[in-house]
């Protein structure tokens with residue numbers, strides 16, 4: 001992951017931060033449309049859940065150049081997700097819903113290089129989470 005990728009992800013996420021609650025709601029709508037079977041896994045309040053998701057994404061985006069901080073946090077998150085019932089293939093569905101949400105939320109600011117940067121970054125986040133879920137199993 002190079003500096004340009006990190007800048008593209010940070011700059012685009014900054015545009016989403018002011019509309020974080022709406023972006024989170026849109027994300028879950030996209031996710032449950034893509035796979036309605038995921039809905040029962042989410043047992044808590046969806047507003048609180050959406051807030052945690054956006055906070056975690058913000059942390060991840062800020063820490064992309066500090067892997068010694070980011071990786072252990074993602075490993076813990078991955079282990080917790082194994083407990084929530086998240087399976088490997090769900091990460092693709094979540095990634096698809098996230099990219100769709102960013103495309104919808106960013107509008108004219110969405111561009112092929114932004115999509116490429118988010119695809120790479122999501123791949124790293126999801127990959128780190130999935131690896132630690134396997135170790136915990």
Ligand code: HEM
Nearest residue numbers: 038041042043044052053056080084086090091094125126
């Ligand atoms: C990079 C990908 C992901 C990120 C950043 C993320 C982030 C989060 C965060 C921050 C929480 C709050 C609870 C906690 O910190 O443990 C959470 C909960 C949860 N996530 Fe994820 N998540 C991701 C992928 C997934 C995937 C692939 C699934 C699969 C279905 C999933 C399902 C859930 C569920 C079921 C909960 C608990 C909801 C509840 O207790 O009601 N997440 N996620």
